[in-house]
Amino acid sequence: MRFPKFLVPALGLLAACSQSTPEQSAATHSETMADTAANMPAPSSAPKAAPAPAPDTVAADTPATADTLAATPALAPPAADSARTQSVADFLAGLPPAPGTAPAALAAQPAWQAFAKDQDKSWVKYRATHTSRMDSWARTELDSVRQATTTLFYPFSGPDFLNAYTLFPGARTYVLFGLEPVGSVPSPANLENLALLPAVKKSLWSVLNFSFFRTNDMAVDLKSVNLDGAVPLLMLFAARTGHQVEAVRPVQLDAQGQLHAVTDTTRAPGSKTIAGTELTLRAPDGRPQTLYYFSADLSDWKLGTKDAPLKYVRSLGPLTTYVKSATYLMHKSYFSKIRNLVLARSNYLLQDDSGIAMRYFPKATWQFTYYGTYKRPINLFAKQYQPELTTAYHDSLRRVRPLPFGTGYNWRQTDSNLLLAKRRTPLAP
Numbered sequence: 001m002r003f004p005k006f007l008v009p010a011l012g013l014l015a016a017c018s019q020s021t022p023e024q025s026a027a028t029h030s031e032t033m034a035d036t037a038a039n040m041p042a043p044s045s046a047p048k049a050a051p052a053p054a055p056d057t058v059a060a061d062t063p064a065t066a067d068t069l070a071a072t073p074a075l076a077p078p079a080a081d082s083a084r085t086q087s088v089a090d091f092l093a094g095l096p097p098a099p100g101t102a103p104a105a106l107a108a109q110p111a112w113q114a115f116a117k118d119q120d121k122s123w124v125k126y127r128a129t130h131t132s133r134m135d136s137w138a139r140t141e142l143d144s145v146r147q148a149t150t151t152l153f154y155p156f157s158g159p160d161f162l163n164a165y166t167l168f169p170g171a172r173t174y175v176l177f178g179l180e181p182v183g184s185v186p187s188p189a190n191l192e193n194l195a196l197l198p199a200v201k202k203s204l205w206s207v208l209n210f211s212f213f214r215t216n217d218m219a220v221d222l223k224s225v226n227l228d229g230a231v232p233l234l235m236l237f238a239a240r241t242g243h244q245v246e247a248v249r250p251v252q253l254d255a256q257g258q259l260h261a262v263t264d265t266t267r268a269p270g271s272k273t274i275a276g277t278e279l280t281l282r283a284p285d286g287r288p289q290t291l292y293y294f295s296a297d298l299s300d301w302k303l304g305t306k307d308a309p310l311k312y313v314r315s316l317g318p319l320t321t322y323v324k325s326a327t328y329l330m331h332k333s334y335f336s337k338i339r340n341l342v343l344a345r346s347n348y349l350l351q352d353d354s355g356i357a358m359r360y361f362p363k364a365t366w367q368f369t370y371y372g373t374y375k376r377p378i379n380l381f382a383k384q385y386q387p388e389l390t391t392a393y394h395d396s397l398r399r400v401r402p403l404p405f406g407t408g409y410n411w412r413q414t415d416s417n418l419l420l421a422k423r424r425t426p427l428a429p
Helices: 022-030 033-039 079-093 102-107 110-141 143-148 161-167 188-192 196-210 215-223 231-240 308-314 333-345 379-384 387-393
Strands: 151-154 173-178 244-253 259-261 274-282 288-295 319-323 346-351 366-372 417-423
Touching: 079 102, 079 231, 079 244, 102 110, 102 188, 110 143, 110 161, 110 196, 143 346, 161 173, 161 231, 161 319, 188 196, 231 244, 231 274, 231 288, 244 308, 274 308, 308 333, 319 333, 333 346, 366 387
Parallel strands: 151 173, 151 319, 173 288, 319 346
Antiparallel strands: 244 259, 244 274, 274 288, 346 417, 366 417
16 A cells, blocks of 8 residues: 555655664654655656645544454344445446445446446456456465465555455455555445546556555545545455455454454544454455454554554464565664564565565575566665565576566566565464
8 A cells, every 4th residue: 555645555654663773763753654655756657646635634532332343243234234335335446336226326427437437448457467467376376375364464555455355365354554544435425526536547547557556646636535545445446356345344453452343433642542444345256254454553663652553463363464565664673563573473475575674584484485576676765675685586596486467666567576485384373
């Protein structure tokens, strides 16, 4: 989420831990996650976004119920609510909403019809160049990983459910973390806004052409039409991956990392709670799936005083972790807490070179399979070049395997890379 400032793969750097080294203290003042996002160059030919003011955020933090979601499964929503939620997701995705719903009436308008036709063309192209190739590749290369994956953890994701589901369609639970605000299901007034459809189209342009989101642009485009965070985009991607969106509800992690249902996702300043959302989904084959997105800063500095994300993820059992376009955050000394958590709790880790640097992997614990091509990071991240990866990619005894699609910041297929790290002795459930 995460380059991106409202939506993507992973965003940039923020801060140092509370007991900071000189290196970390300097970074705290000179480099933040928002700074990295702002400095991310647009891919060539990317459309320009016009500036727009960001709305203020309201806050409060009292859970609506003391029951944790882990102990109290989501109740089935009324059929009408479920139908409306799905119809909103379809409307945003350029798919025909269910007849009789308010979005269906709006979809009869010429502007939506043109939008839907354009989106269909874009998604057909994206499936041909990315998702079909990704799925075919993963069926072979990730077959055993897919079978073993119950929970997929995707830090620095933004609302990138699209790539998570494409590579790991069999997971029961998806847990995404990003800096983007959680947001909510768009209201009828939002859907009627004439500027909505052009903003959605413009915001999706980058991911459908380059496989990553430019969240700086999306912050401007989508906030300007009152789409207030990740939820509308999660719904859109769920619809375009063939899911039924049965329910969307706000959730929250308390200071102990326990999951609660809440009335909304705003919180008071200084609160140690973490705002999130739960999407109850039905996969194309009918299987129930649950998608969580949490808005949280994963730097050591923030986790030092607000460690609910760490406590929550530790409670999930052995993980498969996916990292892409993560602005090399876990290369940094001041993102050690989340890096150590991934290494401690994952049986599998699939990442591009912007994930965890090779120097942090205990070699006796992990075995590696390399895919694609490793050259150098893009200029913005030139300092994160890894000679160790260059050596691995030129090892004549362990041939690098092909990667038939582009991904990450080096988005061209001929320049992209992925690494699959497998724990030699799996963690017990």
